[in-house]
Amino acid sequence: MTVLDQVLARIDADLDASLDRLFAFLRIPSISTDPSHAADCRAAAAHLAADLRGLGIAADLSETAGHPVVLGCGGGGDARGVLFYGHYDVQPVDPLDLWDSPPFEPRLKTLADGRRAIVARGASDDKGQVMTFVEACRAFVAVTGALPLPVTMLIEGEEECGSKSLPDWIEQNRGALSADLALVCDTGMWDASTPAITTALRGLLYEEVEITAADRDLHSGLYGGPARNPIRVLTSILGGLHDADGRVTIPGFYDGITDPPADVLAAWRSLDLTPDNFLKPVGLAEPAGERSRTVIEQLFCRPSCDINGIWGGYTGAGSKTVIPAKAFAKVSFRLVAGQDPDTIRQAFRAFVREKLPSDCTARFEDHTGAPAVAVPWDLKQLAAARKALTEEWGRDALLVGSGASIPIVADFKRLVGMDTLLIGFALDDDRIHSPNEKYDLVSFHKGIRSWARILSALAG
Amino acid sequence: MTVLDQVLARIDADLDASLDRLFAFLRIPSISTDPSHAADCRAAAAHLAADLRGLGIAADLSETAGHPVVLGCGGGGDARGVLFYGHYDVQPVDPLDLWDSPPFEPRLKTLADGRRAIVARGASDDKGQVMTFVEACRAFVAVTGALPLPVTMLIEGEEECGSKSLPDWIEQNRGALSADLALVCDTGMWDASTPAITTALRGLLYEEVEITAADRDLHSGLYGGPARNPIRVLTSILGGLHDADGRVTIPGFYDGITDPPADVLAAWRSLDLTPDNFLKPVGLAEPAGERSRTVIEQLFCRPSCDINGIWGGYTGAGSKTVIPAKAFAKVSFRLVAGQDPDTIRQAFRAFVREKLPSDCTARFEDHTGAPAVAVPWDLKQLAAARKALTEEWGRDALLVGSGASIPIVADFKRLVGMDTLLIGFALDDDRIHSPNEKYDLVSFHKGIRSWARILSALAG
Incomplete structure (x- = not known):
């Protein structure tokens, strides 16, 4: 049994405890836009930092002009490792009366189609996603006593209000952030069975x-x-x-x-992103962009x-x-x-x-005026992460672009010279920012396993 | 001495009394948009009707949904005559503090360039203009004992608030309005020395x-x-x-x-209506319409x-x-x-x-949706009126178009089948609708003389 197999087995066995830890994190109402929740934001940051310290990651709160950043460093050794970015803050919960259960009392719910999901504000965006990475690290530590490669953690508390303090903070802390690669877990799957890596942001x-x-x-x-x-x-x-x-x-x-x-273009063309299923749901029919290009291009x-x-x-x-x-x-x-x-x-x-x-x-x-950000198509870590995801999900991981900008990725490139892989397990029906936000139990479980495979692959 | 010469001489001799009568009309604050001046509107209508009755015109107030119309008919005989249109209502006077003298206390003022002008709200628009026609009629009656041709008077009281009641009123009274030709005195000269007849309204x-x-x-x-x-x-x-x-x-x-x-096009082209003097005053330079056409076309x-x-x-x-x-x-x-x-x-x-x-x-x-209105270029009364104006002013009367619509003219055509000549003596610097509205004494005096010549010409 390889180390990775042992780690994956540990993840499976530990799932209930992983859920308990996520639930504890979700119970903290860390709404960053609401000044009355400032203490909750700090509590969420402290909670996370303490959890990371239990994994041998030297984590602490780093002050900004706004809510603190959780900055942690672990895994030692000479090799340069990865920088993981996520956020511990969540969106406001109103209208509260549209929630089927209190937003900060997380629970497991069985959906109409049989899927099981974690329901709470932040379940998907971004506490659930952050914890997939943390739980993967925990499994490595449990099995091997150490992280498989150096890991820097940067978990901010102002993403839901524009990450106002972050560019300055990154500029001041760039020494602590240097890594081979940034990993961001704040995006989604292509669909419930197809993993995706976002490699280009317009x-x-x-x-x-x-x-x-x-x-x-x-x-x-x-x-x-x-x-x-x-x-x-x-x-x-x-x-x-x-x-x-x-x-x-x-x-x-x-x-x-x-x-x-x-091969990327061919993969895109094989996707079922037709005018019918992309444009029809919003009342449109004809793609309005360049005639010679598919909707996905x-x-x-x-x-x-x-x-x-x-x-x-x-x-x-x-x-x-x-x-x-x-x-x-x-x-x-x-x-x-x-x-x-x-x-x-x-x-x-x-x-x-x-x-x-x-x-x-x-x-x-x-x-x-912000330039596009794109991971080089031939980046070796991209191939490694793609292979790892494909193995976990039994389906080719897609390399996708995102039409929208994610400023942190541009900042990593501009200020630290680092490429970023955006890998996440959210689904389109997660209702992020809305009442009854949820994160599929499969997203959580296989998300943890995915990170374990990716960390193993990146550690080489 | 022809009858016309006697009438013109009478006009010259009677100018001070004509001014007194105009001033009496101007003193009535007939602001049609302001409900608190409804009684003043009615008073202005009654004042005018009484004055017309003194000329042998059977004038009275005719009720509408709003302010009354002054409707009068005089000159008898079998010949069909003219319908004269004007309005007795005036614009509001605010901002009052920008007036150099009270707006309803008319006075004669000598302008900086030596011109003498009647200053009051309504001096030009439209009481002064209406009285040029009334005074011409009065001179005929004084000299000959009668009007030179049948005259129907239609002086409304809602022009400054959109003539809302007029189309219905015209429809109901079209029998009383039938005439060979309508005359409207609510437009201007081309410049202070060049008379104009507006024959086309877009x-x-x-x-x-x-x-x-x-x-x-x-x-x-x-x-x-x-x-x-x-x-x-x-x-x-x-x-x-x-x-x-x-x-x-x-x-x-x-x-x-x-x-x-x-010949009309040639006359237009000879006018000094260049981009420089039409567009430059408003900050423009290049005519934006059809390239092959002059600004005036x-x-x-x-x-x-x-x-x-x-x-x-x-x-x-x-x-x-x-x-x-x-x-x-x-x-x-x-x-x-x-x-x-x-x-x-x-x-x-x-x-x-x-x-x-x-x-x-x-x-x-x-x-x-309102069609354009145009007098046929070969209308015989148009030639007669043009000749009369040219004789009074010593300068060829221009036939001009107006870019803007004047709904009453379209109504006359549509409802009564009548062509309209728009002849007026206002000048661009009359400040109609603004503080210190004025009407040049020359506009008033030669305006009266112009109507005398036109009526004489139309009476044939």
């Missing part, structure tokens, strides 16, 4: 544009025709941001982007451009025959690896200015 | 469009790319409403439009399309990465003779629907 560039034409509002009867209408100018420019094939027309927009390897590895808001002129009830002086829009771009936010910003602004009539002006406001 | 079609894509707001990170963005759809459609030459691209939009006669005889309002998505401060479910716009068209509002409405809706992705819907709301 970046975000968010611009606001204000077009000014006349120096005052004009009457459309007296001026309509000769007078420039800034809404016409704005719609004409923004209406030209995409061509008939759904491609963004800004010159150079796609420069530097490369496609995922053929449009989401995982292709940039997009959206107009998130537009306004100008008269927007009240009835009619007003005004030609306004100004028109406004908020335009954002989801970026992928190879695209530089500053370059795209300048290209967008040039695109607008180039189309601007000579008697109009454009003013821009920059709201956000 | 119509108005005002549509609201709502585009729906998904059945809920979506997160642009999770959906950006595949998910249809209704603001993108809207900007793409509206951005295509004009081509690079400034022409509206809706199929059939220009069908049925004819150009004015060559774009205003007087060409239709236009404007987006008067647009809204959708997040319009607050900062950024929100939303793909909204809906986007909205208010789109209006200024129409010219030959264009049917219903046809254009259907063409616009078809234009939008044709470009709509299959998973979006468009909902339309119709706010207004």
Whole structure:
């Protein structure tokens, strides 16, 4: 029996105790956005730090401008190891009357389809997920007396309110954080039987544009025709941001982007992410992105451009025959690896200015600019983790992208120069942030086993 | 000495008394929008009716759902005559502290450039203008004992609050209104020395469009790319409403439009209505209408399309990465003779629907649809009135269009089948609707003389 087999057997045998420990963690109402729960946040951090110390990880609270970070270091040796990130804070629980049981009294519930689930605020996001990793470490320590590789733990307490204090804290503590690889357990499975590693997160560039034409509002009867209408100018420019094939027309927009390897693309194409099951549930039918790309490519590895808001002129009830002086829009771009936010910003602004009539002006406001983050497709730890997940679940682990940004991953790359694997066991029906949040017992149990396999593989 | 010469001499000799009568009318604070001035409105109507009766015009108040109409009929005989329209109501006077003298205590004032002007609320709009016609009638009666042709007077009291009761009233009283021609004195001169007849008023079609894509707001990170963005759809459609030459691209939009006669176009082109003096004062430079047309054509005889309002998505401060479910716009068209509002409405809706992705819907709301009104270029009374004005002012009277709608003119055409000549003596600096409204003494005096010449000419 290999060490890993012994560890997995220990995990199976210890599941009830693992659940008890998770329940104890879940009972602490560590709602980070609510100042009246500040002491609970600190209690959750202290509870976790104490638990980690029991595993030989030198863990303690590290102060920030907000709730403390749990920082721990264990596993010794010369090898560089992994940095594990999660968060101990949870979302508020209102509306409380929609909960079937009190949110901080965790319980096991059998769902209508027979699945068993842990129900509590934080069961999935992120206490349950954090504990899958902690319990895997505990099993190694129980079987071998030590962690299989050096492990740094960074469990923050402000993720649910924007991780405001974290970038500064990381910058100040980067020495303590250096590792070969970051592991984040705050994402989901592809579906209940298919594990996934998120390897690419799109970046975000968010611009606001204000077009000014006349120096005052004009009457459309007296001026309509000769007078420039800034809404016409704005719609004409923004209406030209995409061509008939759904491609963004800004010159150079796609420069530097490369496609995922053929096997990854092939795996994506085999997925059942069709317009019917991705778009139909929200009332749509036709993919609106690049015509030559599948829905999943449009989401995982292709940039997009959206107009998130537009306004100008008269927007009240009835009619007003005004030609306004100004028109406004908020335009954002989801970026992928190879695209530089500053370059795209300048290209967008040039695109607008180039189309601007000579008697109009454009003013821009920059709201956000964050590059995409992507794990190199040939990263050896990626292959190792993928293989480990595949062995645990009996199904090829997918490498997926995420359309949305997760700032911590960009920070790890930017501030510590570290790649991140996002591996999690949440399911789409976990109702995170909502009443009756749950985490499947299978997610918890096989999540622990998955981490054991991954740690074993990464320890090499 | 012809009768007309005697009438003109009488007008000159009677000017001080004419002013006294105008001042008496101006002293009545007939603010139609303010219910506390309802009795003043009625008093102004009664005052005017009594004055008209003194001229042998059988005038009385005719009740409406709102303020009464002054309806009078005089001049007898078998010949059909003219219908004169004006209004006795005035705009509110606030902000009162910006008036140099009380608004209802009319006075003569010498302006900085030496012009003399009557200052009071209503001096120009429209009591002063109405009295130019009344005083011309009075001079005829004084000299000849009678009006030179049958005159019907329709002086309403709700023009400044939208003439709400008038269409119904006209419909009910159309028998009393039949005349060869309507005369409206509520417009202006081209400039202080150039008289003008407004012969064409653009119509108005005002549509609201709502585009729906998904059945809920979506997160642009999770959906950006595949998910249809209704603001993108809207900007793409509206951005295509004009081509690079400034022409509206809706199929059939220009069908049925004819150009004015060559001499009218030549007269317009000789006017100094350049981009520099029409657009520069409001901060613009380039005419935005059809490239092949002058500014004055774009205003007087060409239709236009404007987006008067647009809204959708997040319009607050900062950024929100939303793909909204809906986007909205208010789109209006200024129409010219030959264009049917219903046809254009259907063409616009078809234009939008044709470009709509299959998973979006468009909902339309119709706010207004009024056809353009134009006097036939060869109307014999038009030539007569033009000649009369030219003789009084020593300068060719211009035939002009107006970009804006004046509903009463459309009603006269639609309900009574009557053409309307709009002739007025207001100047651009009259500050109508604003503090210190004035009417040049020259406008008043030569306005009276102009009507005398016109009435004489129309009486043939």
